[in-house]
Amino acid sequence: MAAALRNDHVLAELDAVPLDQPLAARLTEAAATLHAYLDRMGAVLGAVQAGGRRGERREPADRSATGDRTTATERTREAVIRLLEPDRAALRLPVEQLAVIFLGILMPRRGATGGAETPIETLVDVFLHGVVEVDAPAAAG
Known part of the structure; x- marks a missing residue:
């Protein structure tokens, strides 16, 4: 299961996104890649859960998995930073912060x-x- 959940493949796909594309195209490609990865991960976890038996004694959780997850999350954030970097000067916030926001927008949408x-x-x-239309009138307050 650990091998199926590794994110090496998704990181390679993110690294392959051409940086000469417009920012919206780069981020759309990255979001689609991450979405596909989350779908695969969900399917694997769902299959494992569906195959379990109630009342079955489970072994203690492997603590090294938490470290692996932290490393995978950081590597994913770094990949998104690389995609934002070419537009750093035009962005309102640091690319490091925007990468966290971008991933935060994508990840919880599953729930x-x-x-x-x-x-x-x-x-x-x-x-x-x-979220506000550029030509929209100001809301009455």
Whole structure:
């Protein structure tokens, strides 16, 4: 299971995103890559859970998995930083902070309820341009 959940493949795909594309295209490709990885990971975890038996005695959790997860998360953040770097001068916040925000927008969407899944292009658009229409009148308050 540990081998199936490794993120080496997703990191290689993120590293292959051409940096000469517009930022929106780079982030859309990265989001699609991460989304596919999360789908694969969810399928593996679901299969493992479905195969378990109730009342079965479990071994204590392997503490090294937490370190591996932390390393994988950091490597993913670094890959997103590389994708943001070419536009550093045009961005309002440091690329390091934006990478964390970008990943935060993508990851929890799996647990959202109450409607259809938000398309990746919409997530990237909101990340890049915010939630307020540029020509929209100011809200009455």
